[in-house]
Amino acid sequence: MLNLVSANWENKPSQLIQENQMIAAIDIGTNSLHMVVVKIEATLPSFTIIAREKETVRLGDRNLTTGELKPEVISKAIACLGRFKTLADSLGVNSIVAVATSAVRESPNGKDFLHQVETEVGLTVDLISGPEEARRIYLGVLSGMEFNNKPHIIIDIGGGSTELILGDSEEPRSLTSTKVGAVRLTGELVKSDPISETEFKYLQAYARGMLERSVEEVQGKLKIGDSPQLIGTSGTIETIATIHAREKLGLVPSTLNGYQFSLQDLRTWVNRLRKMTNVERTAIAGMPEKRSEVILSGTVILQEAMTLLGVQSVTVCERSLREGVIVDWMLTHGFIDNRLRFQSSIRERSVLKTAKKYHTNLEHSERVAAFALSLFDQTQGQLHHWGADERQLLWAAAILHNCGHYVSHSAHHKHSYYLIRNGELLGYNETEIEIIANIARYHRKSPPKKKHESYRNLLHKEHRTMVNQLSAILRLAVALDRRQIGAISHIQCEYLPNFKEFKMSIFPSLIEDECALEMWSLDYKKGIFEEEFGLRFVAKLMNTAHFI
Helix, strand or coil: CCECCCCCCCCCCCCCCCCCCEEEEEEECCCEEEEEEEEEECCCCEEEEEEEEEEECCCCCCCCCCCCCCHHHHHHHHHHHHHHHHHHHHCCCCEEEEEECHHHHHCCCHHHHHHHHHHHHCCCEEECCHHHHHHHHHHHHHCCCCCCCCCEEEEEECCCCEEEEEECCCCEEEEEEECCCHHHHHHHHCCCCCCCHHHHHHHHHHHHHHHHHHHHHHHHCCCCCCCCEEEEECHHHHHHHHHHHHHHHCCCCCCCCCCEEEHHHHHHHHHHHHCCCHHHHHCCCCCCCCHHHCHHHHHHHHHHHHHHHCCCEEEECCCCHHHHHHHHHHHHCCCCCCCCHHHHCHHHHHHHHHHHHCCCCHHHHHHHHHHHHHHHHHHECCCECCCHHHHHHHHHHHHHCCHHHHCCCCCHHHHHHHHHHCCCCCCCCHHHHHHHHHHHHCCCCCCCCCCCHHHHCCCCHHHHHHHHHHHHHHHHHHHCCCCCCCCEEEEEEEEECCCCEEEEEEEECCCCCCCHHHHHHHHHHHHHHHHHHCCEEEEEECCCCCEC
16 A cells, blocks of 8 residues: 555545545546546545556547547447446445546547436536646655655656646746647557558657647746656557567566666667557567557657657656546545645635736635635525535636636626636636636626527536526625725625525625625625525625615
């Protein structure tokens, strides 16, 4: 059993959940579907891997004309996920966390596929962005290797994308995701068997050109004197390590974790693989079923990345995205509270970084967020039944609601939606980002409407209800800081269900301030709140007899 990083970690397991839970993590990738089942050891904290499952489904083999996932591949994936879920349930797992990456992310019918999975399998799948995928890969690698606070570059070659990450045990300095993967490049660029000289040269040049920006970003974050080690994860790298070990050592180590091979050895294998047919590659000892079809593209990606990075060897890590999903779950649920404490606050830091990027008035945004959360807390269990997760989404939307001013004051709420939706906030899945963006988008002007494209992107009725209610709360919170000077110190709310009346007592920061603009703004914005919750809103300024 491997501790997450060190047995010396402090920990504060969540009091809300039991120790030694069984958790399953599913990674719906472009090439394969993977599941790992682990037992959480809360007192260390660490996890023990109980079971691993994998099936090559090839979601990346999409319709060349439309880019959509093919019906027959969808059926195969759903059947596989059904088997995964049945196995997880039979092992007594307490929770299943599933994520989808490149192929689903880029497919026009990707969200329809996830909805079908939820309906037919009963499995909720989080769609995550490229940078978020990279962050969770980083967490997975940290759970299996000790970096000793020294810089490491991680490369994960998937079926549809390649992630390059620079980290040093704590904060990832750089998280990049590039649209080059073993399945993608094979499908798009390799038409001959064995590959022709022209195709091979183009494959090399294309991979190199696509990776250059990510490599430059990683190198730009290196400090003087840094000499980072390269860590490799994924099926491509593990396959090459297995084949290399068989040839060099005559056997495959019981674990590939920590196994190294050189760039020179990799180049030798690239040259050998390019001269082979697919049938010949299949016959190589240690070549997994179906890996032979895409192994050349995968090795070329690794070769070009190592060449650009100027590194001479790569060290294998068997942990990656799915283990990172487990670590992220542990962070979220309070199991880890020491060396990765910085990671546990990734959501908040990412939101604040985005706010600063778009020159948001952070003092105003924080006051609006404080009012929004106060309203949320004072109405919880009465007007709504949302919990801590939804509260955090409301906070993020409140902090970022005005970021659209960066584009234009006119229709800035719509610009806020666009900037949030495309800002790749770390720590959130794509559905959560969509919800945050919609809550922010509806902090002013029109309420949510089905004809709005942004609102239609919310596939579930529950998510639309969440946006309706939380954006109505955010509207009042924005009104409470209308002049953006902190005129109101705090509020007290009371709901009278028998009278369908909601009373808000407003306490000004200065006793002589009548807060006329704030009171007017509340009166202007209360209609949508009243309609959403089916009540009458009454506000009273506590230094006068002024009522709305």
